[in-house]
Amino acid sequence: MTSTAQPSASGARQAHPDHLGHVIFITAAAAMGGFLFGYDSSVINGAVEAIRHRYEIGSGTLAQVIAIALIGCAVGAATAGRIADRIGRIRCMQIAAALFTVSAVGSALPFALWDLALWRVVGGFAIGMASVIGPAYIAEVAPAAYRGRLGSFQQAAIVVGIAVSQLVNWAILNMAGGDQRGKIAGLEAWQWMLGVMVVPAVLYGLLSFAIPESPRFLISVGRTAKAKEVLAEVEGAGVDLDARVAEIEHAMHREHKSTFRDLLGSRFGFLPIVWVGIGLSVFQQLVGINVAFYYSATLWQSVGINPSSSFFYSFTTSIINIVGTVIAMVLVDRVGRRPLALVGSAGMALALAFEAWAFSADLVDGKLPETQGVVALIAAHLFVLFFALSWGVVVWVFLGEMFPNRIRAAALGVAASAQWIANWAITASFPSLADWNLSGTYVIYTVFAVLSIPFVLKFVKETKGKALEEMG
Numbered sequence: 001m002t003s004t005a006q007p008s009a010s011g012a013r014q015a016h017p018d019h020l021g022h023v024i025f026i027t028a029a030a031a032m033g034g035f036l037f038g039y040d041s042s043v044i045n046g047a048v049e050a051i052r053h054r055y056e057i058g059s060g061t062l063a064q065v066i067a068i069a070l071i072g073c074a075v076g077a078a079t080a081g082r083i084a085d086r087i088g089r090i091r092c093m094q095i096a097a098a099l100f101t102v103s104a105v106g107s108a109l110p111f112a113l114w115d116l117a118l119w120r121v122v123g124g125f126a127i128g129m130a131s132v133i134g135p136a137y138i139a140e141v142a143p144a145a146y147r148g149r150l151g152s153f154q155q156a157a158i159v160v161g162i163a164v165s166q167l168v169n170w171a172i173l174n175m176a177g178g179d180q181r182g183k184i185a186g187l188e189a190w191q192w193m194l195g196v197m198v199v200p201a202v203l204y205g206l207l208s209f210a211i212p213e214s215p216r217f218l219i220s221v222g223r224t225a226k227a228k229e230v231l232a233e234v235e236g237a238g239v240d241l242d243a244r245v246a247e248i249e250h251a252m253h254r255e256h257k258s259t260f261r262d263l264l265g266s267r268f269g270f271l272p273i274v275w276v277g278i279g280l281s282v283f284q285q286l287v288g289i290n291v292a293f294y295y296s297a298t299l300w301q302s303v304g305i306n307p308s309s310s311f312f313y314s315f316t317t318s319i320i321n322i323v324g325t326v327i328a329m330v331l332v333d334r335v336g337r338r339p340l341a342l343v344g345s346a347g348m349a350l351a352l353a354f355e356a357w358a359f360s361a362d363l364v365d366g367k368l369p370e371t372q373g374v375v376a377l378i379a380a381h382l383f384v385l386f387f388a389l390s391w392g393v394v395v396w397v398f399l400g401e402m403f404p405n406r407i408r409a410a411a412l413g414v415a416a417s418a419q420w421i422a423n424w425a426i427t428a429s430f431p432s433l434a435d436w437n438l439s440g441t442y443v444i445y446t447v448f449a450v451l452s453i454p455f456v457l458k459f460v461k462e463t464k465g466k467a468l469e470e471m472g
Contacts, residue, residue, distance in 0.1 A: 024150070026212070027141070027153050030138050030153075030154075031134055033093060034161065035157040035158070035160060036100050038161025041294075043194060044120075045295065046180070047190035047193050048297065050188065063432060066120075067428035068117050068121055070423055071121055072126075072127070076128020076130075077416060080128060080131075084217070089140070097201055099122055100201035101198055101205070102119075103122040103126060107120065109195070138153065139151060140214040142234070143236075155329070162318045163319055166311070176188075215228075215245075219249060224245055228241040259410055260414075262410055263414060274403075274407070276402070278415055280415070281416065284419060284422075285422035286425075289387050290426055292384050302434065304365070304367025324387065324392065327389040328394065332393060336462050337398055338460060338464075340393075347383075348383055349449035349453075351379045351382040351383035352449055355375075355383065356442035357375070358379065359442060397463070
């Protein structure tokens with residue numbers, strides 16, 4: 001699935017659409033998929049230890065239950081574009097909303113460990129769909145003059161979803177008296193944590209009925225009159241609708257459908273630029289960022305912090321994630337992608353090194369010594385801040401800009417797949433690695449953060465201020 005992402009002459013002239021408030025509503029409704037992406041990705045953080053005790057499983061099995069959702073993510077992301085091109089963007093959103101709802105109910109009321117894992121895969125499929133359909137739809141309906149700002153709604157929604165999930169988990173834990181398996185209305189606290197996602201999932205589904213189909217899709221299936229109605233709705237009455245439809249049709253006919261074969265070079269398998277994209281995706285995950293979102297409550301409890309406080313620190317970390325994301329959105333077009341990546345890498349490396357040092361201390365009465373405990377908490381928040389203001393945003397900006405037009409879609413797909421695989425590797429390995437040596441695990445993440453610096457310096461070129469046609 002592709003989008004009309006390039007500014008058009010007619011769209012650029014309509015700098016102030018008549019119904020900008022309505023356009024913002026449409027964008028926010030579509031970005032609810034991003035909110036659910038963030039919410040569903042991180043809500044499991046509050047249930048990890050309860051699942052371990054409920055089913056009496058070891059770290060290896062627990063890791064597979066947590067990480068298995070990423071298999072669904074990869075499949076959902078790989079198929080969403082084709083689904084959307086066949087049945088439309090709105091229908092695709094409605095399918096994702098239904099899958100989020102079913103996953104929430106099933107995860108909250110599992111019969112056994114195997115079906116909990118199954119519902120996690122279903123939720124992962126919905127995450128994968130949301131990760132593709134939201135940005136594509138927003139790009140296709142947003143007026144050119146506002147496309148960049150409206151496109152940022154998706155990333156903002158993801159980090160807000162992460163924060164809200166941690167706040168909800170903390171509130172539910174307190175209602176259950178600080179016990180993840182404490183009962184509330186007959187269900188254990190962790191079941192409520194997973195089940196509450198029904199609320200935003202249903203809201204997403206309802207909102208999808210209140211927004212129009214993408215004009216690009218409508219034109220692709222011959223519904224030109226309806227496409228003109230939508231274009232008038234989102235770009236204003238002063239737009240030459242016939243010219244806009246002709247422009248979209250011309251762009252669609254010119255598009256090159258890139259394939260996997262286009263990515264292959266004469267040496268080393270892929271073209272060098274594809275390897276750079278894969279490297280960016282892999283480094284983004286190998287610094288261990290998703291440990292902070294999937295396992296932070298478990299991590300803090302393992303070094304003696306009580307459950308209520310550990311959930312609170314998970315929430316404050318997610319707030320820091322929002323702050324860092326806003327900083328990146330403000331600076332990425334001012335200072336450039338490369339400088340942000342380098343600053344982020346250096347900051348993450350230092351923060352991770354301090355975490356590794358703090359976790360190397362022997363526990364006293366099941367807790368870290370006071371100095372190491374304070375250092376660990378501060379370093380963990382700084383790590384998330386430096387990630388969010390750099391790699392959390394700029395990697396996706398790089399991937400959207402760095403590839404030549406003729407291979408962009410296929411190359412982006414390969415890079416995104418590499419990211420899901422690396423995400424799975426970190427998620428699946430952390431519990432066992434932490435059992436082996438928590439400090440050593442953070443040394444590994446520190447090494448990857450350090451290695452990302454020469455990687456960016458040597459292989460990654462700045463894309464700030466360059467037209468997509470300049471990428472070669």
